[in-house]
Amino acid sequence: MANSGQKVVLITGCSSGIGLRIAVTLAKDEKKRYHVIATMRDLKKKDKLVEAAGDAYGKTLTLLPLDVCSDESVKQCINNVKDRHIDILINNAGVGLLGPVESISIEEMKKVFETNFFGVVRMIKEVMPDMKKRRSGHIVVMSSVMGLQGVVFNDVYTASKFAMEGFCESMAVQLMKFNIRLSMIEPGPVHTEFETKMMEDVAKMEYPGADADTVRYFKDVYLPSSIDIFEAMGQTPDDIAKNLTNSLYTPIVALKYADETGGLSVNTFYNLLFNFGPLMHITMSILKCLTCSCLRRRTISPN
Ligand SMILES: NC(=O)C1=CN([C@@H]2O[C@H](COP(=O)(O)OP(=O)(O)OC[C@H]3O[C@@H](n4cnc5c(N)ncnc54)[C@H](OP(=O)(O)O)[C@@H]3O)[C@@H](O)[C@H]2O)C=CC1
Numbered sequence: 001m002a003n004s005g006q007k008v009v010l011i012t013g014c015s016s017g018i019g020l021r022i023a024v025t026l027a028k029d030e031k032k033r034y035h036v037i038a039t040m041r042d043l044k045k046k047d048k049l050v051e052a053a054g055d056a057y058g059k060t061l062t063l064l065p066l067d068v069c070s071d072e073s074v075k076q077c078i079n080n081v082k083d084r085h086i087d088i089l090i091n092n093a094g095v096g097l098l099g100p101v102e103s104i105s106i107e108e109m110k111k112v113f114e115t116n117f118f119g120v121v122r123m124i125k126e127v128m129p130d131m132k133k134r135r136s137g138h139i140v141v142m143s144s145v146m147g148l149q150g151v152v153f154n155d156v157y158t159a160s161k162f163a164m165e166g167f168c169e170s171m172a173v174q175l176m177k178f179n180i181r182l183s184m185i186e187p188g189p190v191h192t193e194f195e196t197k198m199m200e201d202v203a204k205m206e207y208p209g210a211d212a213d214t215v216r217y218f219k220d221v222y223l224p225s226s227i228d229i230f231e232a233m234g235q236t237p238d239d240i241a242k243n244l245t246n247s248l249y250t251p252i253v254a255l256k257y258a259d260e261t262g263g264l265s266v267n268t269f270y271n272l273l274f275n276f277g278p279l280m281h282i283t284m285s286i287l288k289c290l291t292c293s294c295l296r297r298r299t300i301s302p303n
């Protein structure tokens with residue numbers, strides 16, 4: 001249970017990745033400013049979190065089951081929080097979806113929106129009224145660079161994050177009137193199970209309904225570039241938990257704001273992918289070398 005003076009933080013999707021690292025980082029705060037309620041839809045997956053939390057488990061970190069896709073689960077979880085008092089809600093749970101749109105069923109697309117968009121809306125609807133009554137609170141939403149800018153073959157995932165950006169940008173104004181802050185986090189690529197799950201899904205894909213050229217562009221052009229980008233620019237979940245932005249990805253997003261017609265982003269991405277593919281591979285390899293310490297180490301110790 002939280003001590004008086006401690007902020008109660010509820011986080012969704014803590015079984016792995018960014019949610020797990022944020023939960024552990026806040027629970028291990030040296031000044032013990034937070035009581036973390038780490039939630040996950042399947043408590044059988046708690047071991048990694050419990051191990052990472054160490055001594056904080058049962059003290060500044062407690063666990064509750066929560067599936068953001070279920071009205072009942074969300075209500076039950078919030079009712080299990082003392083006085084339903086949550087100071088900071090971190091909407092982190094999310095799923096990816098990759099591939100040619102022709103091969104993806106509408107049902108699969110709806111599942112992504114059910115988690116990434118309606119999951120967040122469901123959480124905010126349940127927690128916000130109590131925050132409004134108290135005239136205090138902070139809602140954090142894990143969006144993505146893909147909430148700011150479309151990325152080829154991530155069409156539906158991108159759309160779900162754009163939808164959330166629009167929802168939150170609108171909500172932020174009335175929330176401000178109730179002294180409730182709303183923040184969005186927009187990470188670039190992060191090495192988590194998100195990446196692994198997507199690659200596993202891709203390996204199983206059979207591409208029904210997609211023509212041979214589209215499948216080739218996806219498998220032989222997009223996927224290798226995406227792997228290069230993850231390798232060169234990928235952050236760790238710990239970087240995100242410590243609020244470190246991705247300076248390598250910033251110029252990519254800046255293209256959108258440099259030309260409000262959107263043409264600059266679309267043309268640049270097209271050229272990067274279809275005209276300068278091999279060059280991009282070399283650039284990413286150099287970038288990877290510059291950002292790791294191998295070149296620097298070699299300069300310092302020639303042996
Ligand atoms: N990794 C990346 O490159 C980036 C990720 N993001 C965003 O960060 C967030 C976290 O992703 P990340 O840590 O990378 O990926 P992970 O796959 O490691 O974590 C996702 C978490 O969401 C949970 N989750 C999925 N569906 C539900 C649900 N219905 N109810 C409750 N929890 C659910 C998963 O639980 P379970 O184990 O049960 O599946 C898991 O704990 C997502 O919103 C993602 O869109 C943003 C930018 C980049």
Ligand SMILES: CC1=C(/C=C/C(C)=C/C=C/C(C)=C/C=O)C(C)(C)CCC1
Binds near residue numbers: 144226229268269273
């Ligand atoms: C291939 C490719 C790109 C890929 C970007 C990727 C792969 C970004 C991944 C972001 C993630 C995983 C966000 C999660 O929310 C760019 C840079 C747009 C340039 C054009 C070619």
